[in-house]
Amino acid sequence: xxxxxxxxxxxxxxxxxLGGVGxxxxxxxxxxxxxxxxxxxxxxxxxxxxxxxxxxxxxQQEGKAGTPEDRAGRFVDIVSANINDVWAAKxxxxxxxxxxxxxxxxxxxxxxxxxxxxxxxxxxxxxxYLDLSFxxxxxxxxxxxxxxxxxxxxxxxxxGHHVQNLTGVSKKVQAAQQSAGSAAQANRYSxxxxxxxxxxxxxxxxxxxxxxxxxxxxxxxxxxxxxxTAKAIGDDTLQKRSTGNVTPEGFTHGTSAQRVEWLKKGxxxxxxxxxxxxxxx
Ligand SMILES: [Zn+2]
Numbered sequence: 001x002x003x004x005x006x007x008x009x010x011x012x013x014x015x016x017x018l019g020g021v022g023x024x025x026x027x028x029x030x031x032x033x034x035x036x037x038x039x040x041x042x043x044x045x046x047x048x049x050x051x052x053x054x055x056x057x058x059x060q061q062e063g064k065a066g067t068p069e070d071r072a073g074r075f076v077d078i079v080s081a082n083i084n085d086v087w088a089a090k091x092x093x094x095x096x097x098x099x100x101x102x103x104x105x106x107x108x109x110x111x112x113x114x115x116x117x118x119x120x121x122x123x124x125x126x127x128x129y130l131d132l133s134f135x136x137x138x139x140x141x142x143x144x145x146x147x148x149x150x151x152x153x154x155x156x157x158x159x160g161h162h163v164q165n166l167t168g169v170s171k172k173v174q175a176a177q178q179s180a181g182s183a184a185q186a187n188r189y190s191x192x193x194x195x196x197x198x199x200x201x202x203x204x205x206x207x208x209x210x211x212x213x214x215x216x217x218x219x220x221x222x223x224x225x226x227x228x229t230a231k232a233i234g235d236d237t238l239q240k241r242s243t244g245n246v247t248p249e250g251f252t253h254g255t256s257a258q259r260v261e262w263l264k265k266g267x268x269x270x271x272x273x274x275x276x277x278x279x280x281x
Contacts, residue, residue: 006081083204
């Protein structure tokens, strides 16, 4: 993936090095092992709030706004700027989210966030939260791809939740979940929301080059690397890995095949109108 020449200005707030306030004991490793199947790739915004508020410490942290100079920081900054450029052309009144880089744990508008939750989006403060060490966890423990594009897909998926927040889809899904007759029904709405975020990541990928004059662009083999990650984090694959069984009623993000399919659909169409995972799953 080409990205080094892309524009800066992705709205990054860098909290790395501040330390994790009030981090629950047990060490990051054990928490990751315990929660990875549930949290990987950010749980949907409606449940994020309930779960992380358990860890709320009430302490607000503020990092350095601007432009991180290390490679990983630059990567997130440039990719985020490009994703914003793509969505600004597609969603009327688009406003970029904040992008917060942190380590271990940090305060968020949805309560206390910690890296074991994976990357996530908080609708209350319109922010994407990323602990970059989680990428390594995904790669070593889950078999996700380490390619730049595969990581950018993770970022773009979280921006997809931001788009859903702006368009009102998240609110509608939340209301539908509250009136759902069963947990399985509520989970089906969650799956549709997550697959749409995957599709939106594909829409970004399809438009990245055009929005940057070719400076941020996929190269041969990149889409396949994104699909390796999409496959690794499907509910069926994660369940099998953690429990040995597959229980479809518990799916919240979609199967590996579905995640690959919707990433591809977004990429092939380049058009969010082709991401109707609710009416046309
Ligand atoms: Zn998600």
